[in-house]
Amino acid sequence: MGMDRYRVKPGDKVHLDRLDPDETSAWEGDKAAAKEAFVDLNAKLEALQELLYAEGKHKVLIVLQAMDAAGKDSTIRRIFDGTNPQGVKVQSFKVPTEEERAHDYLWRVHQHTPGDGEMVLFNRSHYEDVLVVRVKGFAPKERWEKRYDHIRHFEQLLADEGTTILKFFLHISKDEQKARFEDRLNDPTKHWKFRKGDLADRALWDDYMAAYEDAMERTSTADAPWYVIPANRKWYRDWVITRILVERLEALKMAFPPAEEGLADLVIA
Ligand code: ADP
Numbered sequence: 001m002g003m004d005r006y007r008v009k010p011g012d013k014v015h016l017d018r019l020d021p022d023e024t025s026a027w028e029g030d031k032a033a034a035k036e037a038f039v040d041l042n043a044k045l046e047a048l049q050e051l052l053y054a055e056g057k058h059k060v061l062i063v064l065q066a067m068d069a070a071g072k073d074s075t076i077r078r079i080f081d082g083t084n085p086q087g088v089k090v091q092s093f094k095v096p097t098e099e100e101r102a103h104d105y106l107w108r109v110h111q112h113t114p115g116d117g118e119m120v121l122f123n124r125s126h127y128e129d130v131l132v133v134r135v136k137g138f139a140p141k142e143r144w145e146k147r148y149d150h151i152r153h154f155e156q157l158l159a160d161e162g163t164t165i166l167k168f169f170l171h172i173s174k175d176e177q178k179a180r181f182e183d184r185l186n187d188p189t190k191h192w193k194f195r196k197g198d199l200a201d202r203a204l205w206d207d208y209m210a211a212y213e214d215a216m217e218r219t220s221t222a223d224a225p226w227y228v229i230p231a232n233r234k235w236y237r238d239w240v241i242t243r244i245l246v247e248r249l250e251a252l253k254m255a256f257p258p259a260e261e262g263l264a265d266l267v268i269a
Pocket of ligand 1: 068138
């Protein structure tokens with residue numbers, strides 16, 4: 001079963017309250033051993049990314065979504081530490097600018113999707129348009145309701161044109177968020193991470209969970225699967241995500257491009 005336990009299969013119902021953000025069931029050793037295993041896995045990921053870049057045939061899109069303080073930033077830092085900045089890009093999606101708002105919601109997204117040999121990581125994404133927009137009522141239901149279909153088709157288009165897509169929801173508990181917010185408030189070097197507005201989103205926790213459940217149920221497909229990652233334990237989160245990435249990239253059976261003719265006999269003067 002392996003990491004497949006975290007994949008939302010097409011047709012699955014998602015019940016986030018039945019998925020334990022504390023669980024670490026796919027790892028049998030202790031935390032220290034997991035951290036060691038992570039180092040090796042991380043090296044594999046680096047090598048695969050190098051191959052992706054060298055081969056220049058595949059495109060990889062990784063979507064990260066989560067509640068505040070669930071660890072999007074540290075996941076990005078930990079997992080992509082060591083990859084080649086030439087082939088990896090992180091794209092964050094914030095509150096839309098005036099120009100972005102003047103267009104359809106996928107306009108700002110499509111231009112940042114990966115090209116051949118690239119791996120692009122979305123820190124938030126087009127999913128905000130069925131999450132915050134739905135929960136906060138920024139668009140009427142008639143409008144966001146249609147977006148699940150658009151998103152499924154959009155991602156299918158990307159997949160059909162050669163993009164490998166993986167979508168991760170970092171699942172923390174409401175208690176864990178509280179602890180992390182308190183930690184931010186108690187540490188002046190972390191104050192920049194805290195916005196009072198985060199509390200308004202926290203108050204809407206249940207609405208967000210419902211919105212996430214719907215989004216994942218309606219857009220997890222064979223070619224663009226969602227994974228619900230237990231994320232209360234950071235070491236487990238990092239290990240699981242890296243394993244999934246390594247497995248998906250290995251399945252691409254990539255190879256370095258063939259050398260030019262006659263390299264074996266070449267003597268450098
Ligand atoms: P982050 O929390 O991702 O580290 P910020 O604190 O700048 O970064 O938060 C970005 C904010 O932008 C979030 O509150 C998010 O809900 C909001 N946002 C992103 N996309 C949209 C969108 N399409 N419509 C409205 N708000 C959005």
